[in-house]
Amino acid sequence: MNSNDKVAVSVIIPVYNGAKRIVNCLGALCNQDFPELFEVIVVDDGSTDNVAEVVSRYPAARFVRQANAGPGVARNHGARIALGEVILFTDDDCVPLPDWMSRLVASLRSGERIAGVKGVYRSKQKELTARFVQLEYEDKYDVMKRHQYIDFIDTYSAGFKRSIFMDFGGYDASFTTACAEDVDLSFRLSRAGHLMLFVPNAIVFHTHPNGVWIYLKKKYKFAYWRMLAVRKTPEKALKDSHTPQLMKLQLLFPPAIVFLLVLLPFNLHLWPLPVSAFGVFLLTCLPFLAKATAKDFPVAAVSPFLLLLRSFSQFCGVTNALAAFAFLPKRHATGSQV
Numbered sequence: 001m002n003s004n005d006k007v008a009v010s011v012i013i014p015v016y017n018g019a020k021r022i023v024n025c026l027g028a029l030c031n032q033d034f035p036e037l038f039e040v041i042v043v044d045d046g047s048t049d050n051v052a053e054v055v056s057r058y059p060a061a062r063f064v065r066q067a068n069a070g071p072g073v074a075r076n077h078g079a080r081i082a083l084g085e086v087i088l089f090t091d092d093d094c095v096p097l098p099d100w101m102s103r104l105v106a107s108l109r110s111g112e113r114i115a116g117v118k119g120v121y122r123s124k125q126k127e128l129t130a131r132f133v134q135l136e137y138e139d140k141y142d143v144m145k146r147h148q149y150i151d152f153i154d155t156y157s158a159g160f161k162r163s164i165f166m167d168f169g170g171y172d173a174s175f176t177t178a179c180a181e182d183v184d185l186s187f188r189l190s191r192a193g194h195l196m197l198f199v200p201n202a203i204v205f206h207t208h209p210n211g212v213w214i215y216l217k218k219k220y221k222f223a224y225w226r227m228l229a230v231r232k233t234p235e236k237a238l239k240d241s242h243t244p245q246l247m248k249l250q251l252l253f254p255p256a257i258v259f260l261l262v263l264l265p266f267n268l269h270l271w272p273l274p275v276s277a278f279g280v281f282l283l284t285c286l287p288f289l290a291k292a293t294a295k296d297f298p299v300a301a302v303s304p305f306l307l308l309l310r311s312f313s314q315f316c317g318v319t320n321a322l323a324a325f326a327f328l329p330k331r332h333a334t335g336s337q338v
Helices: 022-029 051-055 071-081 100-108 128-145 162-167 181-191 212-232 245-250 253-266 272-295 297-325
Strands: 009-015 038-045 061-066 086-089 094-096 114-122 158-161 195-206
Touching: 009 022, 009 071, 009 100, 022 038, 022 051, 022 094, 038 051, 038 071, 051 061, 061 071, 071 086, 071 162, 086 100, 086 162, 100 114, 100 158, 100 195, 114 128, 114 162, 114 181, 128 195, 128 212, 128 272, 128 297, 158 162, 181 195, 181 212, 212 297, 245 272, 245 297, 253 272, 253 297, 272 297
Parallel strands: 009 038, 009 086, 038 061, 114 195
Antiparallel strands: 086 158, 094 195, 114 158
């Protein structure tokens, strides 16, 4: 490549105190099989570790700083200075396979109306919770495979035509944590008629939560912030291209079971009701259990317990978000000013 070559693709990685995590990510990006000129932009979101020194070991990476403002703003910063007509996003704890970039870019270029593309997670972890999380993602991927076009692109393995991303203002800065800003942008793109593709062979490896409590805190946080995105595009509350419908139904069971158990000491004859409610909940778990049993039987054995806890955590996130929104004015922002 010479100085006159045009950068085709910009890969943007937000980082916050990720000096130890980002090494594997940058190493993988240096070994992509993509034949065109690309750049890697690392946006430091106010880190206090030695991430700048770590990134400096990779001459192909551009390093820029910003005051701490969250990953959405960091990604917008990277998009604003990107030279490529295509921008790809991944996270500092992701390790893309060598053909990751080629597969995303090829799909993004496959049609004029294609605005974005989405890849997948894989994991090599041995912990039971992490294996459950991987199967949970794969359950959502199965939903996406049934759609010609999708309405959700999460940031760990994502690609956009830069011009469209900029036109839509990028990620909404009101999402101050790494939750649901990608849902919001995707829903806005979908509402405007832009097409997005699922690319299941564009793979990044990732480290999932390896403990139940860490996992449940993430599910609560995701549910809470997702409600902000749904508030702005309420038509997506009923159905989207990535959430299993049974997952939404399962949210109703934890409060129902808890309520019936509270009533039980006052009337022991009610005992069939919570038992029946739990039995119906188990019926809603059967599709997931069937998939899990075929792939990882130990995970399948604990899945009903984890799915019930997941539903309870998500229910708390949704109800707390709805309570908070009752006291907040509805925002009509279309995104951050990038």
